[in-house]
Amino acid sequence: MRFKGTDSYLTSESLRSAVDCALALQRPLLIKGEPGTGKTLLAEAVSQALGHELLTWHVKSTSKAQDGLYVYDAVQRLHDSRFNDHDVRDIKKYLRLGPLGEAFAAKSRKVLLIDEIDKADLEFPNDLLHELDRMRFRIVETDEEIVAKERPVVIITSNNEKDLPDAFLRRCVFHFIEFPDQALMRRIVEVHHPKLDEALVDQAMTVFYELRSFTRLRKRPSTSELVDWLAALKASGLKSLKLDEQLPFIGALLKREQDLQAFSEAFQGGRRSKA
Amino acid sequence: MIVPFLYELRAHRVPVGTQETLALAEALEHGLHDSSLDGFYDVARALLCHSEAHLDAFDQAFAKHFKGVESLGNELHQQLLDWLKEAQGRRPTLTPEERALLDQLDKETLEKLFAQRLKEQKERHDGGSKWVGTGGKSPFGHSGAARDGIRVGGPGGNRRALRVASERHFQNYRDDLVLDVRQLGLALRKLRAFAREGRPDELDLDGTIDATARNLGELEVKTRAPRKSNTKLILLMDVGGSMDPYADLVSRLFTAAKKATHFKELRTYYFHNCIYGQVYTSAQLRDPIPLGRLFAETNRTYKLLVVGDALMAPWELMDSTGWPSDGTEGIVWLMRLAELYPHCAWLNPESPRGWWQTTIEVVRRVFPMYPLTLEGLSLAVEQLTRGGRA
Incomplete structure (x- = not known):
């Protein structure tokens, strides 16, 4: 089985190769890269290309590894036991599988996306090591073991907010999504806005790459911002763009107050444009 | 071929080990590299690198290790072209159909076509037998050339992988400090001390069951505050003068401390040589904060880590040039x-062999002193967590 990208998700050769590695070796695929380079979308593309259902686990700063496996709602059980109108003897009714548990228990193969793993506590990835390695875990309350019948395809994204532990990294296939070069970017734009005026795309790309090379920016615009911006331009029916003039919908590209300020100082002689 | 490459990687400080080697071997067994150096580059990078900081080193090692392979590929290319010329010369041995085919093309177009096919070979996924030698349909397919043809798959791809590798795309992501900062960070991690503090919003299951049972089955939910790190650290750092040679080392320690997420509070201040009445919030010794204010804002539970060489003119210890000058000498401030901070330690970048020097000797009597090495830091951290001086 080889991954080739989908109609709406263009990939580079090395990314395809990394996905193939992860599929063949049945290891988790760790994806890093600048925000907005399509890390999360990759999981959707993989799920679409392979025809497996996608399960998503959005990791938050409060997420615990246990939440991904299963949650035992003890309070609900205690509460139900007070009024004697529920059968509380069956503990299974109070066990809920998390995304990882669901992917293991499923009858068919799933694609599991663990999104932004670096958001959680430092210990979070370490706590998942064994489960991801062996693809099985034990529910302590019922002494039942959940073993993955079909090992899910695990895709993990990280924004580099925290370093991941070495032991975890060793078990992953790693890929760093580079910022697309102009040629690839043009193809990406074409996929998203197929009928856009070519001259406008040319100008927008020029402006975009000039903005990216403008070093005073705190947050450089990325692919998703360019795509959004082009959508706005398309909707407004504009025909031409210039970096030194009032740039329309600049708010779609620059998201920080300081960046807007720096931009207006550098390109518009201090006049503030309407975002 | 692979194992020496892994050692090359290790020489470039890409941490690869047995596990990576086995994974790579397994991937190659699966044929994921499409029998080309190109594919090998992608597969190896995905399996052997674990961080974008290592990608540049990987590219360098790859370019160095596989440089010879590229020219080998070119040689093969040349060999094939030579063989073509020869084949035209050997016309009598060809069948009439083959001769007819060859006659359609003169040498130039043949070579051009061949070069074109060689280029196209990059796109193809099956090892190359198709191109040179599919039962006489192709003008190039005859008498064992197919074997050469397969090997041509190499050069077409080689050039890309090696080109990509020598372009060194990932230079900007390189960060040689990472390893050391991480090691320091790990040492600092031992400073964690957990305490239950703040709003009680975590279910205390045992407490609830206990309370409910005592309540004769009437549900009583108990909550407790979540466990949070309770470590508060003050980092004081000597800058300028005799500390300049150690600036890099010290800045690594600071990076590690700043990156650590397990401190409830981290205050960093700077001073020069000795502390008199105030410390500075910037390394340029600007924005002073009087020690009195620091004392007021903090308390005994803060841990104090001083980084400095404690080397100064002896009079500096006895001087009282501080502001406001109230006649208190530097040594008294120390x-x-x-x-005030019983949990304190002093890290000295000077080698312990030089610690007999006068001012260091004096400061050592005030603060427990450790060398600024990984081991020394671990000892200092131990001292800080043990608390109180021996």
Whole structure:
């Protein structure tokens, strides 16, 4: 089985190769890269290309590894036991599988996306090591073991907010999504806005790459911002763009107050444009 | 071929080990590299690198290790072209159909076509037998050339992988400090101390069951505050003068401390040579904060880590040039600090062999002193967590 990208998700050769590695070796695929380079979308593309259902686990700063496996709602059980109108003897009714548990228990193969793993506590990835390695875990309350019948395809994204532990990294296939070069970017734009005026795309790309090379920016615009911006331009029916003039919908590209300020100082002689 | 490459990687400080080697071997067994150097580059990078900081080193190692392979590929290319010329010369041995085919093309177009096919070979996924030698349909397919043809798959791809590798795309992501900062960070991690503090919003299951049972089955939910790190650290750092040679090392320690997420509070201040009445919030010794204010804002539970060489002119210890100058000498300020923060330690980048020097000797009597090495830091951290001086 080889991954080739989908109609709406263009990939580079090395990314395809990394996905193939992860599929063949049945290891988790760790994806890093600048925000907005399509890390999360990759999981959707993989799920679409392979025809497996996608399960998503959005990791938050409060997420615990246990939440991904299963949650035992003890309070609900205690509460139900007070009024004697529920059968509380069956503990299974109070066990809920998390995304990882669901992917293991499923009858068919799933694609599991663990999104932004670096958001959680430092210990979070370490706590998942064994489960991801062996693809099985034990529910302590019922002494039942959940073993993955079909090992899910695990895709993990990280924004580099925290370093991941070495032991975890060793078990992953790693890929760093580079910022697309102009040629690839043009193809990406074409996929998203197929009928856009070519001259406008040319100008927008020029402006975009000039903005990216403008070093005073705190947050450089990325692919998703360019795509959004082009959508706005398309909707407004504009025909031409210039970096030194009032740039329309600049708010779609620059998201920080300081960046807007720096931009207006550098390109518009201090006049503030309407975002 | 692979194992020496892994050692090359290790020489470039890409941490690869047995596990990576086995994974790579397994991937190659699966044929994921499409029998080309190109594919090998992608597969190896995905399996052997674990961080974008290592990608540049990987590219360098790859370019160095596989440089010879590229020219080998070119040689093969040349060999094939030579063989073509020869084949035209050997016309009598060809069948009439083959001769007819060859006659359609003169040498130039043949070579051009061949070069074109060689280029196209990059796109193809099956090892190359198709191109040179599919039962006489192709003008190039005859008498064992197919074997050469397969090997041509190499050069077409080689050039890309090696080109990509020598372009060194990932230079900007390189960060040689990472390893050391991480090691320091790990040492600092031992400073964690957990305490239950803040709003009680975590279910205390045992407490609830206990309370409910005592309540004769009437549900009583108990909550407790979540466990949070409770470590508060004050980092004081000597800058300028005799500390300049150690600036890099010290800045690594600071990076590690700043990156650590397990401190409830981290205050960093700077001073020059000795502390008199105030410390500075910037390394340029600007924005002073009087020690009195620091004392007021903090308390005994803060841990104090001083980084400095404690080397100065002896008079500096006895001087009282501080602001506001109230006649308190530097050494007295140091003693006050050590007294107010019982959990304290001094890290000295000077080698312990030089610690007999006068001012260091004096400061050592005030603060427990450790060398600024990984081991020394671990000892200092131990001292800080043990608390109180021996």
